[in-house]
Amino acid sequence: MSRTEISFLRTLSSLRWLAIGGQAATIFIASGPLGVDLPLAMLWSGVATLVLFNLYAGWRLRTGDEPSHATAFLHMLVDIVVLAWMVAWSGGISNPFGLLFLVLIALAAMALPNRWAYATAGAGVIxxxxxxxxxxxxxAPGDAYELLLWGIAASFLISVSVILIFSTRLAADLRNRERELADLRERFARNEGIVALATHAASMAHELNTPLATMTLLADEIAAQADTDDLRADTEMLTELLALCRERVRNLAVPTEVELERVVEQWKLVRPTVEMHRTGVLPRGLRVEPSVAHLLQALLNNAADAGVQAGAPYVDLHLECKGGMVRGVVRDYGRGLNPDQPLLPATLFRSGKPGGLGVGLALSHATVERLGGDMTMTAAEGGGVRIQFQLPVETTVTS
Known part of the structure; x- marks a missing residue:
């Protein structure tokens, strides 16, 4: 049973309290100021039955299993039986509040499947x-016709109130459900693109392995023949970068756990022109699955690109691991949030950066979702964007 039906039972319970209050007030007014001769014991027993049932229904909604459509129909059946009891003891067919049977049937028609709505309609007619x-x-003393008119007016107002309250709540639930379905469709399309991207990346990893090995041999030969300090430093940097590329390619083909601290150091090697301000402490030798490393690299690259474009090549990074959770904050010094660009969840192949592929943030959010974490994006004080994430990880510490 969906949340719409559960919301229907909760709304029905709320409306039932209103009905109880209205019935009690009607009994007091009719038997008091209007002087109508009513079988009070029978009417109050009906009110008491409805009170007890609504208390039970509220308790079951809080503590019981998810209700079925049959349960919702039984709730409606109790309301119909009590209403029939109250109407029968207070005038029968001449009681204008008999029109409230139509309200119960209308509520069932709006919220229940056809067969249960028809069953409710049949029960209402019976x-x-x-x-x-x-x-x-x-x-009744005095003019009985005038009393009937007042009863019809009161029944009309009650019907309008009940239908208005219920229909607006049901419409809100339906709008929320449509938004959730749209979000699910968006995520499904994004995840299909990510799977295709991952398949392509795996094939490219095999194709790149051979040229990278050749480039590494050539870099070693150039380093052996280098005759100046500048050339030796350049070839050493080239060798380190090629080693990093080969490690990344191997991780694409055969994913293995990586040391998180080393991921940060490798990123500094790749982006030497971007200054990083680092806070937080990680356990020494902390190793995580590659997707966590890819998440951190993507967020750092996005932050660095935003800062470089704004002429402020700085990145703030906070990392810590406590209680099996890796918590991180990445802050850039770029131009801030773009009001025309939707925030999380990100969409694959849509980028707010000039020349961007629209992959980094989408992959980051998909990784957080898959690992059962959460990620938020907010504007940072003084400009820029602050992205905070936390992920449950099965930590491995190596000495």
């Missing part, structure tokens, strides 16, 4: 017929 056939006539 209840109204029983109240009409076995009803007790009222003995």
């Amino acid at each position: 209840g109204y017929a029983a109240a009409a056939i076995f009803g007790h006539p009222l003995h």
Whole structure:
């Protein structure tokens, strides 16, 4: 049973309290100021039954299993039986509040499947017929016709209030459900693109392995023949970068755990022109699955690109690991949030950066979702964007 039906039962419970209050007020007014001769014991027993049932229904909604459509129908059936009891003991077919059977049928038609709505309609017709056939006539002083008109007016106002409250709540639930479905469709399309991207990346990893090995041999030969300090430093940097590329390619083909601290150091090697301000402490030798490393690299690259474009090549990074959770904050010094670009969840192949592929943030959010974490994006004080994430990890510490 979906949340729409659960919301229906909760709304029905709220409306039932309103009905209880309205019935009690009607009994007091009719038997008091209007001087109508009513079987008070029978009417108050109906009110008491409805109170007890609503208390039970509220308790079951809080503590019981998910209710079924049959349960919702039984709730409606109790309301119909009690209403038939109340109408029968207060005038029968001459009681204008018999029109409230139509309200119960309308509520069922709007919220329940067809067969249960038809069953509710049948029960409502039977209840109204029983109240009409076995009803007790009222003995009212004064003009009985005027009393009937007031009853019709009150019944109309009650019907309008109930239908308005219920229909607006049901419409809100339906709008929320449509938004959730749209979000699910967006995520499904994004994840399909990510799977295709991953398949392509795996094939490219095999194709790149051979040229990278050749480039590494050539870099070693150039380093052996280098005759100046600058050339030796350049070839050493080239060798380190090639080693990093080969390690990344191997991780694409055969994913293995990586040391998180080393991921940060490798990123500094790749982006030497971007200054990083680092806070937080990680356990020494902390190793995580490659997707966590890819998440951190993507966020750092996005932050660095934003800062470089704004002429402020700085990145703030906070990392810590406590209680099996890796918590991180990446802050850039770029131009801030773009009001025309949607925030999380990100969409694959849509980028707010000039020349961007629209992959980094989408992959980051998909990784956080898959690992059961969360990620938020907010504007940072003084400009820029602050992305905070936390992920449950099965930590491995190596000495």
